[in-house]
Amino acid sequence: MMRYTHKFGQALDTVLELTVVLSEDMDRGLASHGLTVSRAHLLWALRQLGPTTQRTLADALAVSPRTITGLVDGLVATGFVTREPHPTDRRATHVSFTEHGARTVAALERGYEELAQALFAGTPAGEVDRFVASIEDLVVRLRNLTTRGHDGDQ
Amino acid sequence: MMRYTHKFGQALDTVLELTVVLSEDMDRGLASHGLTVSRAHLLWALRQLGPTTQRTLADALAVSPRTITGLVDGLVATGFVTREPHPTDRRATHVSFTEHGARTVAALERGYEELAQALFAGTPAGEVDRFVASIEDLVVRLRNLTTRGHDGDQ
DNA sequence: TATTGTTATACTCTATAACTATA
């Protein structure tokens, strides 16, 4: 994308290329199930939390309640989840998987594992470990930049 | 995100965490300039192509002409580019940087280089090279998967 | 009073289809 001629710039180019290719691959995979990234995130949170309220999902996804309303609308319309009255709190909504939703999340999990296999299978364990350590280092460096705020490059 | 307990799944988790943190960082940086990712892509293409038509930009960004209309609308309204009659083809529009747009792209370039430095400076050259080679390997593996189509995991 | 989730409204990105002006 960025096409830099400097050494570290090229390295960052490569990382960005990976992020692009990876996200395209995941988008395609999700689309083949009739899902978007945001809706899949919601399903994933629901798998981790179990049946829960929209408020809880809003916190889990770090989006507004309004956004959850829209995502759940879409997932209900496409048959992945149900919206039912909350057993104890009559203000709240209970969001649960349909059969189809549960099956789909299981399929996504399998697809994820298969992708991981396809990416790393055959690579010597030590090499994978070193690679992962390098990435974790980058994540730490990025978080430090973020914390200190580096918007002052205008 | 995915929290897998298997070895390769964990490695993929780490890669995804990097993509999330990286894209959050870039979103913040662009937002501090009053830009979105899509609009910044357009500016980037414009820097590479020089003043050009919307049609050319549509091809460069691989989006529809309609989408370019919207992006250019936004960039004109916020003062990054100008829309002028094309010198020779009266159907077409000539998109150029404003002073502010040109200055902003230059600042983005500097910010990109600074980010690359912050991520890789201090890392032994050989280690960076090995890391980049690993990422390139993943990109190749992903492209192979994509080519063969792997949607059949339902 | 505080909380849950809605409607109302708005902005961004994306698309297809129909249409205008020009090649």
Next chain:
DNA sequence: TATAGTTATAGAGTATAACAATA
């Protein structure tokens, strides 16, 4: 006829604010 870019329309994701129902 083909091309450039528009309007019309639509859907997805995101947000804030006002409001209803309930706690």
